[in-house]
Each structure stands twice: as C-alpha cells, then as structure tokens.
Amino acid sequence: xxxxxxxxxxxxxxxxxxxxxxxxxxxxxxxxxxxxxxxxxxxxxxxxxxxxxxxxxxxxxxxxxxxxxxxxxxxxxxxxxxxxxxxxxxxxxxxxxxxxxxxxxxxxxxxxxxxxxxxxxxxxxxxxxxxxxxxxxxxxxxxxxxxxx
Numbered sequence: 001x002x003x004x005x006x007x008x009x010x011x012x013x014x015x016x017x018x019x020x021x022x023x024x025x026x027x028x029x030x031x032x033x034x035x036x037x038x039x040x041x042x043x044x045x046x047x048x049x050x051x052x053x054x055x056x057x058x059x060x061x062x063x064x065x066x067x068x069x070x071x072x073x074x075x076x077x078x079x080x081x082x083x084x085x086x087x088x089x090x091x092x093x094x095x096x097x098x099x100x101x102x103x104x105x106x107x108x109x110x111x112x113x114x115x116x117x118x119x120x121x122x123x124x125x126x127x128x129x130x131x132x133x134x135x136x137x138x139x140x141x142x143x144x145x146x147x148x149x
Contacts, residue, residue: 013138018068018081018096019047021059028055029091031082033137034116035067043123045103048116056117060110065121067103068096070135075142078135095127100134102127 014033021028034048045067049056059065070078077096080089095102105121112118136143 010138010140013136013143016070016074016078016135016137016142017047018070018077018091018099019049019055019059019065020068020091020094021055021062021065022094023058023062026058027091027094028058029081029096030055031078032067038120044108044120045105045123046118046120048113049119050116059107059119063107065105065107065119066094067105067121068099069101069103070096071098071100071129072133072135072144074098074135078137078142098129100129100132102129 015035017032017035018029019032019035020030030049030053032047032049036046038044038046047067049059074096076086077089080086094104103121103123104125104127106124108120108122110117110119133145133147136145
C-alpha cells in the first residue's frame with residue numbers, strides 16, 4: 001500500500017515552494033510541494049510539514065512564516081532547502097530572491113495529520129516577482145510547462 005500510495009501521489013503535479021521561519025537570529029527554510037490556498041476571505045494558505053522537520057518548532061515559536069513560490073530554473077534552490085546543499089543559495093530577508101511570489105504569513109493554526117502537521121497561515125503581505133513560469137514537480141522530477149504561443 002505504501003509504495004502504491006507514493007506512486008499515485010507522484011502522478012500529481014505540484015508547484016514548488018520554500019517555506020521559511022525566523023526567530024531572533026535563527027532562520028530555517030524547507031522545500032514544500034504540499035502547499036495550497038485555503039481561503040480568500042480571510043486570506044489563508046495551508047501546508048504540510050513533517051512532524052520531525054527542524055523548521056516546525058521555530059515556526060510554532062515565531063508564530064510566522066514566509067512562502068516563496070519558486071520559478072522555473074530555481075531547481076538548485078529547491079534542492080538546497082530539501083537538504084542537498086547548493087553553493088550560493090540562501091534566503092534574503094526570509095525569502096528566496098527571484099521567486100514568482102512571496103507570501104508573508106502569521107501562524108493561524110496547526111493540526112495533526114499522521115506523520116505531518118497541517119499548518120494554516122493568514123497571509124499578511126504579498127510580494128509579486130517578475131511574471132514567469134513556475135517550478136513544477138511531477139513523476140519524481142522537475143518538469144517544464146509548455147506555454148501556448
């Protein structure tokens with residue numbers, strides 16, 4: 001069942017984000033594809049974070065987080081925050097430079113969800129980057145969208 005479940009989910013295309021949290025001088029980031037919009041009024045987003053993720057205690061203590069929506073070509077950023085360090089990759093003011101969009105969120109709620117936690121955030125600020133195509137993850141790899149001309 002576990003392998004079939006993983007295979008089924010690998011067939012769902014997802015945008016790639018980096019979630020970051022900061023408390024004092026400590027800052028952490030993680031790659032997340034389990035991200036979605038939840039509500040327009042009030043503006044809420046939700047994401048899944050593994051219960052043992054090092055970012056979770058920091059996010060809960062700071063009661064805030066930032067979501068950077070990655071653009072096509074930012075595979076190295078995704079890899080870096082997924083635990084495979086890449087040279088020259090980091091956060092600037094809690095966000096990924098060059099992201100398609102950045103959402104600054106206040107922690108609204110955390111719910112149990114098996115081996116993950118469902119984190120709900122209220123969007124307090126939005127920063128739009130240059131328009132472009134998103135970084136997409138599908139079939140256990142990064143994919144490119146073909147945009148009609």
